[in-house]
Amino acid sequence: MGYKYCKNCGEKVDSGVKFCPNCKSTSFRYTAEVITSNVKPSFVQSLFYWQYNGRFVMSKSKVAAIFILVIFILMSFTMPYTFGAILLGLIVSAIIFLVGFGLHIVRGRPTKAVIENNDYGFFTDLKHMLFFWQNRNTGEFVLAKTKIACFIIFGIFMFILADAKIPIFGAILACLIFTAPVYIVGFAVHKLTNDNPKNGKLPSQKKPKIKPEKDKKPIEESEPVVEVTSSKFEKYKDELAGMKTAYMKREGRARELIEKKFQPPQLTYNKFISVVDSSTKLFNEEADNIENIISLASEDSKRIDDELKSKFEILNSLIDKMDDLINELVLSLDSTKDDDVGGLLDDMENLIGSIKEY
DSSP states (O other), rough: OEEEEETTOEEEEETTTOOOOOOOOOOOEHHHHOSOOOOOOOHHHHHHHHETTTTTEOHHHHHHHHHHHHHHHHHHTTTTTTTHHHHHHHHHHHHHHHHHHHHHHHHOSOOOHHHHHHHOHHHHHHHHHHHHEEEEETEEEOOOOHHHHHHHHHHHHHHHHTTTTHHHTHHHHHHHHHHHHHHHHHHHHHHHSSSHHHHHHSSSOOOOOOOOOTTTTOTTTTOOOOOHHHOOOHHHHHHHHHHHHHHHHHHHHHHHHHHSSSSOOOHHHHHHHHHHHHHHHHHHHHHHHHHHHHHHHHHHOOOOOOOOHHHHHHHHHHHHHHHHHHHHHTTTTTOOOOOOHHHHHHHHHHHHHHHOOO
């Protein structure tokens, strides 16, 4: 199942949606769809990326290590000890990579949003890494003023030192000494104040405050009239956003547990993943339907209200089943009995089938 993101507001939607339910835009960018977790990386991906179940995220440590090695190789042509310079470059690059690899292991797996918003091509990913911060919650890239300032300072000092008859290695080292404090301070400020930045291009939509009417006459029970108010749609939007977040967390946890219990490409693994994929696809389709109803309905009515409640019940049932699956997988990790998990899998398939028929 593929996803795409609205270029205007960043909303994540199913690949089959024709327009963005949030802002009505028809301009989208697509994420790379992964068919199997055993994807073989290309030569460039092996050199510059980390792999996460078929998706690739550019590695800062690999890029830095290769960049330093190239600098030392170029410098070796101007030095009397060519082999020694290359050997020193290999040692420094290896140290940089090992330190970065250690941090990579400690930090663990990136968020799903980060993994999905990468692998757009080497030069695009390199541009993002050098000049942008990435929001871990949405995967959105935001231009980094700190990184831009560092490149400007580095370029200015390189220009000044170019006429000082200083060896190129010494000039680069001096520029890094002046630039590093700027980056460290900017990075610390970024982490403390705005670890997940947003572009902020769209105006914030404040919910209207509705004052209660004290003298309002009560509606008789025989009149099935639903009050027309924008706050009700806002309530539905907030509820849907919360359910989306809750489901995605459970889906990610379920996939992790399935990989622990059943190693791919076992048939059992494929069956479990297939059911999770079907559940997620169905959840996204129903969520898209809810968004379309909310965004396109001219006014509230009892019929719309009933339809929305019905679809929210479907989403709740899918979340509950995903909770049950997670619990059974956790309990069966140290057990050889899969009867309960298998029975729950059949329940999920029946639920998905009944919702599709409905």
